[in-house]
Amino acid sequence: MNKKDHKYVIYWLLSGCALIFLMVVIGGITRLTHSGLSISNYKLISGAIPPLNQTEWEAAFELYKQYPEYQKLNYHFTLEDFKSIFFWEWLHRLIGRVIGLVFIIPFLYFLIRKQLTKPTLLKSLVLLGMGAFQGFMGWYMVKSGLVDRPDVSHFRLAAHLTTAFITFAYSFWVALDLIFPNRKESTFKGLRNLIGVTLLVLMVQIVWGAFVAGLDAGFIHNFWPTMSEGHWIHETVYTEQEGLWQNFTQGKSGVQFVHRYLAYIVVVLVAMIAYSSRKYDLDRLQKKGVQSALALTGLQFVLGIFTLVFAVPLLLGVAHQIGAFFLLAVLTFSLHRFSK
Numbered sequence: 001m002n003k004k005d006h007k008y009v010i011y012w013l014l015s016g017c018a019l020i021f022l023m024v025v026i027g028g029i030t031r032l033t034h035s036g037l038s039i040s041n042y043k044l045i046s047g048a049i050p051p052l053n054q055t056e057w058e059a060a061f062e063l064y065k066q067y068p069e070y071q072k073l074n075y076h077f078t079l080e081d082f083k084s085i086f087f088w089e090w091l092h093r094l095i096g097r098v099i100g101l102v103f104i105i106p107f108l109y110f111l112i113r114k115q116l117t118k119p120t121l122l123k124s125l126v127l128l129g130m131g132a133f134q135g136f137m138g139w140y141m142v143k144s145g146l147v148d149r150p151d152v153s154h155f156r157l158a159a160h161l162t163t164a165f166i167t168f169a170y171s172f173w174v175a176l177d178l179i180f181p182n183r184k185e186s187t188f189k190g191l192r193n194l195i196g197v198t199l200l201v202l203m204v205q206i207v208w209g210a211f212v213a214g215l216d217a218g219f220i221h222n223f224w225p226t227m228s229e230g231h232w233i234h235e236t237v238y239t240e241q242e243g244l245w246q247n248f249t250q251g252k253s254g255v256q257f258v259h260r261y262l263a264y265i266v267v268v269l270v271a272m273i274a275y276s277s278r279k280y281d282l283d284r285l286q287k288k289g290v291q292s293a294l295a296l297t298g299l300q301f302v303l304g305i306f307t308l309v310f311a312v313p314l315l316l317g318v319a320h321q322i323g324a325f326f327l328l329a330v331l332t333f334s335l336h337r338f339s340k
Contacts, residue, residue, distance in 0.1 A: 009115065012106045013175035016127075019099045020168040021325055023092070027161070028321040030092045031213055032314050035085035036152060037069045037145045039093065048097055050090050060086065069150035096135060103131050123174045130167045137163050154214025154250075161210045162203065165325070169332045176336045183340050188286075191276055192338040198269040199331045205266055206324055208259040217252040217259075218312040224305050233257065263304055270297040273334075289334035296327045 030036050051057040061082045064070050107124055110116050137160040144153035212218050221227040227234040240251035247254035274294045300323035307316040
């Protein structure tokens with residue numbers, strides 16, 4: 001075993017990946033249950049402990065009553081109603097704290113014991129910075145829903161979600177660098193570039209998926225394959241907002257339109273990867289990566305259709321987000337295997 005970058009460093013990085021996945025899942029539930037604004041302050045240490053008695057619960061509920069979500073939407077809530085939404089936001093934040101500890105404490109241990117090579121040390125510092133930025137983006141997002149509108153900015157939601165996906169992908173990439181330390185020049189440059197383009201388009205699709213979630217745009221145009229009966233492009237796609245770009249980034253119909261048709265592009269690109277790979281002599285892991293990407297893309301496409309047609313039920317909405325996460329993981333793995 002090498003003295004540096006040994007298997008425990010790999011376990012550390014993969015544990016971080018698993019926790020980010022869990023964070024994304026709980027975050028999806030938090031969004032779909034409209035729980036994200038139930039905690040309107042941020043206390044790094046004491047906030048990790050939920051209310052433990054009736055007095056503390058009533059104090060937390062009174063704080064919630066001071067903000068727009070209660071005053072404009074949930075004014076009918078009882079304390080028991082509040083407890084149900086408080087739980088998911090508290091759990092989401094708790095996992096965020098755990099992720100911070102899981103990244104920082106082992107990093108300091110490996111640093112003190114000099115068990116990181118210089119390249120891995122630099123990558124780990126980048127990861128710590130990304131994690132800190134992710135935490136900031138979470139609170140920055142919540143703040144946008146505590147002023148006038150009882151809902152968070154869909155732009156900030158997209159930034160928060162996308163940062164989580166990118167942090168996962170980078171953590172996974174760093175772990176793969178250690179799992180497969182031997183490097184040689186890639187002989188699959190064309191296929192590698194196609195996978196890279198597909199990964200980039202998938203990230204754009206994830207951003208627009210967050211726009212759909214943030215604007216509750218999945219609750220309209222619940223038809224497929226057309227947006228409404230007899231209309232492939234609903235007229236509100238380009239009339240809801242004043243400008244074309246505003247329609248595609250701020251209009252409910254427009255963002256759903258982009259998310260719908262980007263899905264077709266992702267499917268075509270992954271099919272092209274699978275078709276193009278047939279003319280290469282691939283190793284076992286490369287084949288598995290391509291096959292998994294193709295299968296997950298098909299599953300994700302079907303999940304997207306059902307999520308839309310049934311107007312975003314909780315289980316399907318979470319499953320659709322999980323599908324995006326796994327597809328990102330598989331494409332990241334495939335890009336690594338075709339690059340190094």
